């Protein structure tokens with residue numbers, strides 16, 4: 634019971650934060666919902682514990698909340714970002730971590746860590762810390778694949794819509810550089826029959 638109360642407080646705080654971000658960038662709302670569902674499905678296939686699944690769901694629900702701190706000229710830019718703008722955009726994972734920690738809730742550090750590392754790559758080329766392989770928290774490696782699948786499958790201003798097979802092939806091409814091979818295997822099993830699968 635205590636455990637449930639703890640999680641419901643964390644969910645309430647993070648829900649409010651997500652709604653605040655969605656006010657600024659409506660795209661993130663539907664993106665977040667799809668990422669939560671897909672990340673949870675992959676998490677179940679990875680045999681995560683119930684607690685880990687809750688942490689993953691909360692982390693997924695506002696993995697990009699740090700974008701609240703990104704100026705509109707960068708966040709809402711219709712075209713591709715230039716190098717300086719990209720550096721500003723990359724700060725969203727650390728900003729998100731700080732926002733979660735500021736809730737002071739018991740599980741905030743665990744969720745904050747998932748968010749900080751959701752753009753790390755297994756070859757060490759990601760950000761913010763350049764972590765590699767199993768040094769990246771497992772829940773962040775799961776979130777990374779779910780986030781990328783949905784972002785690639787969604788129509789954005791800077792790329793045309795892509796079909797399911799094309800997106801999976803693009804993700805497969807980055808296994809062992811960007812994505813974890815073990816998590817990719819679970820993802821490939823799950824996405825074939827997932828409601829989150831695009832056409």
Ligand SMILES: [Fe+2]
Pocket residue numbers: 696697725726751752
């Ligand atoms: Fe992100």
